[in-house]
Amino acid sequence: xxxxxxxxxxxxxxxxxxxxxxxxxxxxxxxxxxxxxxxxxxxxxxxxxxxxxxxxxxxxxxxxxxxxxxxxxxxxxxxxxxxxxxxxxxxxxxxxxxxxxxxxxxxxxxxxxxxxxxxxxxxxxxxxxxxxxxxxxxxxxxxxxxxxxxxxxxxxxxxxxxxxxxxxxxxxxxxxxxxxxxxxxxxxxxxxxxxxxxxx
Amino acid sequence: xxxxxxxxxxxxxxxxxxxxxxxxxxxxxxxxxxxxxxxxxxxxxxxxxxxxxxxxxxxxxxxxxxxxxxxxxxxxxxxxxxxxxxxxxxxxxxxxxxxxxxxxxxxxxxxxxxxxxxxxxxxxxxxxxxxxxxxxxxxxxxxxxxxxxxxxxxxxxxxxxxxxxxxxxxxxxxxxxxxxxxxxxxxxxxxxxxxxxxxxxxxxxxxxxxxxxxxxxxxxxxxxxxxxxxxxxxxxxxxxxxxxxxxxxxxxxxxxxxxxxxxxxxxxxxxxxxxxxxxxxxxxxxxxxxxxxxxxxxxxxxxxxxxxxxxxxxxxx
Numbered sequence: 133x134x135x136x137x138x139x140x141x142x143x144x145x146x147x148x149x150x151x152x153x154x155x156x157x158x159x160x161x162x163x164x165x166x167x168x169x170x171x172x173x174x175x176x177x178x179x180x181x182x183x184x185x186x187x188x189x190x191x192x193x194x195x196x197x198x199x200x201x202x203x204x205x206x207x208x209x210x211x212x213x214x215x216x217x218x219x220x221x222x223x224x225x226x227x228x229x230x231x232x233x234x235x236x237x238x239x240x241x242x243x244x245x246x247x248x249x250x251x252x253x254x255x256x257x258x259x260x261x262x263x264x265x266x267x268x269x270x271x272x273x274x275x276x277x278x279x280x281x282x283x284x285x286x287x288x289x290x291x292x293x294x295x296x297x298x299x300x301x302x303x304x305x306x307x308x309x310x311x312x313x314x315x316x317x318x319x320x321x322x323x324x325x326x327x328x329x330x331x332x
Numbered sequence: 333x334x335x336x337x338x339x340x341x342x343x344x345x346x347x348x349x350x351x352x353x354x355x356x357x358x359x360x361x362x363x364x365x366x367x368x369x370x371x372x373x374x375x376x377x378x379x380x381x382x383x384x385x386x387x388x389x390x391x392x393x394x395x396x397x398x399x400x401x402x403x404x405x406x407x408x409x410x411x412x413x414x415x416x417x418x419x420x421x422x423x424x425x426x427x428x429x430x431x432x433x434x435x436x437x438x439x440x441x442x443x444x445x446x447x448x449x450x451x452x453x454x455x456x457x458x459x460x461x462x463x464x465x466x467x468x469x470x471x472x473x474x475x476x477x478x479x480x481x482x483x484x485x486x487x488x489x490x491x492x493x494x495x496x497x498x499x500x501x502x503x504x505x506x507x508x509x510x511x512x513x514x515x516x517x518x519x520x521x522x523x524x525x526x527x528x529x530x531x532x533x534x535x536x537x538x539x540x541x542x543x544x545x546x547x548x549x550x551x552x553x554x555x556x557x558x559x560x561x562x563x564x565x566x567x568x569x570x571x572x573x574x575x576x577x578x579x580x581x582x583x584x585x586x587x588x589x590x591x592x593x594x595x596x597x598x599x600x601x602x603x604x605x606x607x608x609x610x611x612x613x614x615x616x617x618x619x620x621x622x623x624x625x626x627x628x629x630x631x632x633x634x635x636x637x638x639x640x641x642x643x644x645x646x647x648x649x
Contacts, residue, residue, distance in 0.1 A: 151542060153539055153540055153541070154541075154542035155514060155541050155542050156542075225518055228518050229514065229515060229516060229518070230513065230514075230516040230518060230520050230538075230541065230542075230543050230547065231513075231514060231541040231543060232518065232542070233542055253442070253517075254440065254441060254442035254443075254519015254520070255519060256440065256546055258546065259544040259547075
């Protein structure tokens with residue numbers, strides 16, 4: 133990629149810090165995101181009510197659930213997979229009030245699964261604080277057959293649905309929570325650059 | 333800036349201090365479409381000077397046969413609202429700008445809380461039409477001094493039903509902002525238009541409760557404050573302009589024959605921003621556009637509402 137090249141659609145992630153002004157806090161974390169939650173509680177125990185939904189293992193088989201149980205003062209829920217976590221997130225958001233601040237830490241896939249769920253409740257993704265942990269693996273949207281390819285770690289990947297070879301672009305869709313994947317060998321079938329792992 | 337030539341089709345005294353004006357296109361054609369929350373700037377050709385004030389469009393965005401504005405006669409008016417009340421008559425031709433929207437509804441919102449104080453009701457008159465068309469959930473909270481001064485209560489009751497909540501100061505009614513804003517479901521947006529203390533109270537309450545900035549919307553046009561007369565030098569034009577106490581710098585520059593850019597003329601939109609080349613530190617920033625640090629640097633100024641108390645001011649115009 134060209135030096136200095138930068139695309140606005142590509143999300144920038146930060147480290148989680150508590151919002152000073154809030155009525156309540158909701159923290160979602162997966163795998164090594166548990167460490168981001170521990171760091172949050174290192175900053176302070178916020179005065180407002182806190183709820184933490186944590187999926188152990190995540191991408192890197194990391195499990196911070198035992199330590200979290202010692203640190204999180206209330207409302208800590210542990211999950212083995214993210215489907216159930218996202219279901220419970222919906223229940224939580226449906227009874228929440230404006231003033232709730234939302235934080236998420238995990239793989240990019242997890243972050244945008246949470247953001248897409250929150251969007252159903254009118255919460256904009258830019259109002260969610262996000263920390264990327266675990267992996268740089270990308271969710272890739274095949275612009276040809278519309279399939280979602282999860283956990284892509286290479287510059288070029290074969291679409292799991294239509295089997296086209298896709299070039300993984302920097303162009304990110306917040307709506308889909310995925311990077312665009314375009315067929316890499318349209319002009320010269322079978323000819324493309326070496327496949328390398330660059331999103332470990 | 334392209335202007336529309338309109339004719340005053342009707343004038344109605346709505347309350348002792350508020351008049352409702354209906355404009356139609358001078359050539360009889362439809363007026364440009366607009367969205368809820370838009371305003372136009374009305375040019376008033378008074379003796380010896382031109383006033384230009386921004387007024388919200390009140391009618392339904394679906395009906396462009398006519399535009400509707402309401403003007404409250406201001407006690408300490410520089411002349412604009414008094415001109416509208418005393419000099420404008422039915423059949424008169426006037427010039428207005430194309431509609432501009434600096435107070436648009438957030439279409440992604442799941443619920444909308446509209447808070448109006450007094451004449452601040454006007455932008456919501458068109459917004460509720462949009463909300464009803466969208467089928468969106470909303471509440472209108474309307475605070476005023478007394479029912480005799482409250483414009484459009486009957487019309488609003490008809491249109492909003494249970495969604496309208498009125499608060500008459502004279503009856504001791506009080507809008508509890510903390511209670512209102514702490515009990516809203518996620519995805520709610522709040523909009524406020526009214527006197528400055530009310531706007532500040534809504535913004536402060538929402539922020540303290542943890543509402544994100546993206547969910548808080550306000551419209552607060554400042555009318556240019558009266559100040560001391562001063563002189564401003566315009567470097568590119570090579571002229572010096574006298575700004576009288578009751579005229580804004582923008583108006584004085586226009587009176588000198590220049591046509592600088594502008595949109596809202598109320599210190600909100602930022603369009604008329606000018607670079608300050610030299611000054612001796614006396615700038616009075618009255619706008620809501622520049623950041624605190626930009627104001628402190630005194631390198632930029634909004635000529636629509638800001639002035640100087642200093643002796644020396646040179647602008648890049």
